[in-house]
Amino acid sequence: MYGTGLLKGLGITLKHALDTFRDDSKDVPSRYADSIQLDNRRRIIEQPIDQEGLLTIQYPEEKRLLPERFRYIPMLIWDTQKNEDLCTACGICAKVCPPQCIWIVRDADENGRPVARPAEFYIDAAVCMSCSFCTEFCPFDAIKMNHDYELAVYDRYPQLVYDKEELTVPVEYYAALWPSQYAAEEEVRQRKEAEARAKEEAKAKAAAEKAKAADAPAQKRSPEELQALKEQAAAKAKAARSGGAAGGEDAEAKKARLEELKRKAQERAKQRKEQGE
Ligand code: SF4
Ligand code: SF4
Structure with a gap:
């Protein structure tokens, strides 16, 4: 019908006008007077505001309460x-x-x-x-x-x-x-710190256990085992010495062989000399 839209628009305007008076009468906490000294926390709206109308704020005497996520510089x-x-x-x-x-x-x-x-x-x-x-x-x-x-x-x-x-x-x-954002960040920070601490402690524990395991055999040897190890070492040393003597015999044999070769070479030279004469 002709004019329906117009009437609808006027109705919305009227509703906002009436809501404004309603909000004013209920003293909706979306603004505060600058004469009231508020700390920063109280300048933030912490609850969703039940505000429908369009409040006029008498700035700078009155100021708007800000949502936490308000940002400027x-x-x-x-x-x-x-x-x-x-x-x-x-x-x-x-x-x-x-x-x-x-x-x-x-x-x-x-x-x-x-x-x-x-x-x-x-x-x-x-x-x-x-x-x-x-x-x-x-x-x-x-x-x-x-x-x-x-x-x-x-x-x-x-x-x-x-x-x-x-x-x-x-x-x-x-x-x-920013109370809720700060609290959320603090929670994450504390969790990460706890995780890092737990990791460090686990690392230190593993290192201590490794060091203990490395020390363990020496600590566990009995006097009998130590004596047996000593005897084994002495037997090895003796075997090495006898091996050295065998090496000495080898050297003698080599010397004799060289002497023999030298003698044969001298004989051959003598024979060639006689044949030449
Ligand atoms: S630490 Fe943060 S504030 Fe500082 S330079 Fe880096 S990004 Fe910028
Ligand atoms: S300093 Fe730059 S990045 Fe930060 S809010 Fe201003 S324009 Fe954006």
Whole structure:
């Protein structure tokens, strides 16, 4: 019927308008007032929101609560227990970044040899497109997406080119911002550490058993066995000596044979000389 679509559209608009008043009256927790100081964890929506209407948020007095998976600009994670960067300056994030807005300089020791940590790390936030590829590909969980979106400044350079110091946050900050992701990563990390520990222990046990098996025959020999081994060794030495004497006889026989040959040669020479005369 002519006008059905129009009426349907108006009905949907009206529903959204009414839902907005309903949400407002129920104080749906999708926003918070900036005057209320919330820690990062409480700025995250932890339950699915029962929100149907289109809330107007009076920014900046009010701000939207963010879902955990909200992402803006990357941040670098600092391991507060080990007191070091998780980043090893491997450069994978810089390679996979589609708009190429990451620059890394690897650190070096006093002899100029490269060290697996960044000396400098820059991200151009004006170019970053919040794709999160860098965090997906980082093999060390060293770079994660920050929720902080209030980055407005007057000039792009240098304010929007963040250096290592500006990008670095403690691991606890990341854990508060991404609680379920952090918990899942922690579980995997702990499982891998337990597996590596079990492997090391099994290796050490196998090495100890091998060493014990190698020592075992010497430990088990009785005094009688040792005496028998001694006698065997003495008999072998005697046989070697008698073999040496036989060798001496051989030498005598050889000498006699040579003397005989020499004598025969002298006789032949004498005969030839007589025939020649
Ligand atoms: S953040 Fe990750 S991927 Fe990027 S250089 Fe550091 S360790 Fe490598
Ligand atoms: S979020 Fe995307 S664009 Fe931004 S630094 Fe990471 S890879 Fe590059």
